[in-house]
Amino acid sequence: MGALTAWILVCNPARFRINDLRAEGSELDSWTVRRYLKEMRTGDPFALWVSGPGGGVVAIGELTGEPYWDEGEEADDQYWDEPPGPREAVPLKVERWLESPIPREWFRGNHTFAGAGILSQPFAGNPHRLTDEQWEALAAEAQQTVTSGPSGAMPADDDWHLQPGEEIRRVELHDRYGGIRQGGISPSVQSKNVLIFTDASTGEQHGYDDVWESDDRFRYTGQGQTADQVFTKGNKAIRDHLQDGRHLRLFIGSRGTVRYAGEWILDPGEPYSWGRAKSTNGGPERKVIHFHLIRVGAAVTAPGVPVGSAYRVEDETTVPKPAIPSAPDPALMGRNLSKHRELQNALAEQVRARGMEPLSPSPADPAFDIAWHDGDTLTVTEVKSLRPENESHQLRTGIGQLLDYVDQLSARATQVRGVLWLERTPLEERWLGICERAGVVVAWPGADAKVWE
Incomplete structure (x- = not known):
C-alpha cells in the first residue's frame, strides 16, 4: 500500500x-x-x-x-x-x-x-x-x-439518573445526555452512552422487526432502511460498545415521551446475526443486522466469556451521598458505604499481595464486589459492613447474592466459590454454620485463612 x-x-x-x-x-x-x-x-x-x-x-x-x-x-x-x-x-x-x-x-x-x-x-x-x-x-x-x-469542552462524565420504567421527553433526554435527536440509534459524545429506541408503531414500515425473546433478552434490528445494512455509524457503535466503554440504553418509543427500559449489552456468545427484511414501505428485501441484547444483570452463561475487568479502586476519601434523600439517617448510610469501600479495597490489596489480579464486574457479569482467578478456581466476593441492628439482614442478603453469583458464573469457569467478606465476626455464631452448609466461605480481617486455602 x-x-x-x-x-x-x-x-x-x-x-x-x-x-x-x-x-x-x-x-x-x-x-x-x-x-x-x-x-x-x-x-x-x-x-x-x-x-x-x-x-x-x-x-x-x-x-x-x-x-x-x-x-x-x-x-x-x-x-x-x-x-x-x-x-x-x-x-x-x-x-x-x-x-x-x-x-x-x-x-x-x-x-x-x-x-x-x-x-x-x-x-x-x-x-x-x-x-x-x-x-x-x-x-x-x-x-x-x-x-x-x-x-x-471535554465530554461530560457519565452520570445516569433514569431508572427503568421512568418516562422522559426525548428532547429532554438529549439535552441531558447528548446524542442525535431522531432515528433509532443515537451515540453520544457528551456522555458514554449509546441511546437506542424501539417503536413497533413506526418500525414495521421500515423493516425493523424488534423482538422481545424474554424479559432479559431482546433482538434489535440495526440501522438502515434500504439496501444491505453495514457496520457504520449507529450499527458500529452498538457492535463496539463494550470495547469503547459505552453503555447501551434502551427506550420504548421514538418520539415525544419515551420510556427507559434499562441498560443492555450485546450477548458475548452471539452478539448479532444476519436476517432479511423488506425495505421501507414494502420495498425489495435486503440484508439486516439482528443485535442480540441481554439486560445488564441477567445471567450470561456462554462458556468461554471472560469474567471481570481490571479492578476499579473505590474512593474512600469522599463520603457518598445516600441514594434516597429522605433516608432516616443519611450520615449512617454514608458511614456504611465508606466502610464497605474500605473493606473492598483492602481485600483487593491482599489479592495482589498473593500474586493474583483482583477483578471488578464487567457489564456481562453479576454485580459481585471483587473476583479473582487462582488456577482453575474463580472466587467471587460479596463485601458487607455490619451493625448490630442490620447484621441479620446483611448476612441473609450476602449469602443469597453469593449463591446467585456462583450459579450464574458456573458455566464460565471450571470451579466457582463464593466468599462473604465481613467487617467483623458475626454476633451470632449460627451464621457460620449456615454459611458452611450453603457452601459459602465466610471471613473477615484477621480471620481470613479459609479465603486463601
Whole structure:
C-alpha cells in the first residue's frame, strides 16, 4: 500500500448546520464526496473546512473506511436544511476540534498552498487533495489551536439518573445526555452512552422487526432502511460498545415521551446475526443486522466469556451521598458505604499481595464486589459492613447474592466459590454454620485463612 493521502472536506454552513451538531454533542462520522472515490482510503487524514465569512478549517481527523453508497437515511440528516438524499459518502472520525478556525488568509499567506485546489477551485466538489508538504504545514498549525471536544469542552462524565420504567421527553433526554435527536440509534459524545429506541408503531414500515425473546433478552434490528445494512455509524457503535466503554440504553418509543427500559449489552456468545427484511414501505428485501441484547444483570452463561475487568479502586476519601434523600439517617448510610469501600479495597490489596489480579464486574457479569482467578478456581466476593441492628439482614442478603453469583458464573469457569467478606465476626455464631452448609466461605480481617486455602 502506498503512502496515505490528505484531504480537505468542505462544509457549507448554509446547507449543513455544523454549529448545531457541535452544540448538541453529536458526532460527525461521514461526509458527502463526489471525486477521487477510488483514491480515498482508510486512515487518510482530513481537515474539515467551513466556507463563508469567518470560516476556515475547524477540525481534523481521519477516514475510517472507503467511500460507500448512502441511501440518504443517516441520522445526521436532521442537520441538513434540505436532506441530500442518496449520495456517495465516506466514513470518518473527527479527532480534534479547533478552538478557532484556521482562516482562509492563513492559507493564502502560506507559500506551500500556492495553487492549492481549495483556493483556486473552492466550489469544486468534495474532496480537495493536499500534498504531503501542505498537510504537514496544516497539521502543525492545527496543533496550536486544538481543544478537546465539541464546542471547546471535554465530554461530560457519565452520570445516569433514569431508572427503568421512568418516562422522559426525548428532547429532554438529549439535552441531558447528548446524542442525535431522531432515528433509532443515537451515540453520544457528551456522555458514554449509546441511546437506542424501539417503536413497533413506526418500525414495521421500515423493516425493523424488534423482538422481545424474554424479559432479559431482546433482538434489535440495526440501522438502515434500504439496501444491505453495514457496520457504520449507529450499527458500529452498538457492535463496539463494550470495547469503547459505552453503555447501551434502551427506550420504548421514538418520539415525544419515551420510556427507559434499562441498560443492555450485546450477548458475548452471539452478539448479532444476519436476517432479511423488506425495505421501507414494502420495498425489495435486503440484508439486516439482528443485535442480540441481554439486560445488564441477567445471567450470561456462554462458556468461554471472560469474567471481570481490571479492578476499579473505590474512593474512600469522599463520603457518598445516600441514594434516597429522605433516608432516616443519611450520615449512617454514608458511614456504611465508606466502610464497605474500605473493606473492598483492602481485600483487593491482599489479592495482589498473593500474586493474583483482583477483578471488578464487567457489564456481562453479576454485580459481585471483587473476583479473582487462582488456577482453575474463580472466587467471587460479596463485601458487607455490619451493625448490630442490620447484621441479620446483611448476612441473609450476602449469602443469597453469593449463591446467585456462583450459579450464574458456573458455566464460565471450571470451579466457582463464593466468599462473604465481613467487617467483623458475626454476633451470632449460627451464621457460620449456615454459611458452611450453603457452601459459602465466610471471613473477615484477621480471620481470613479459609479465603486463601
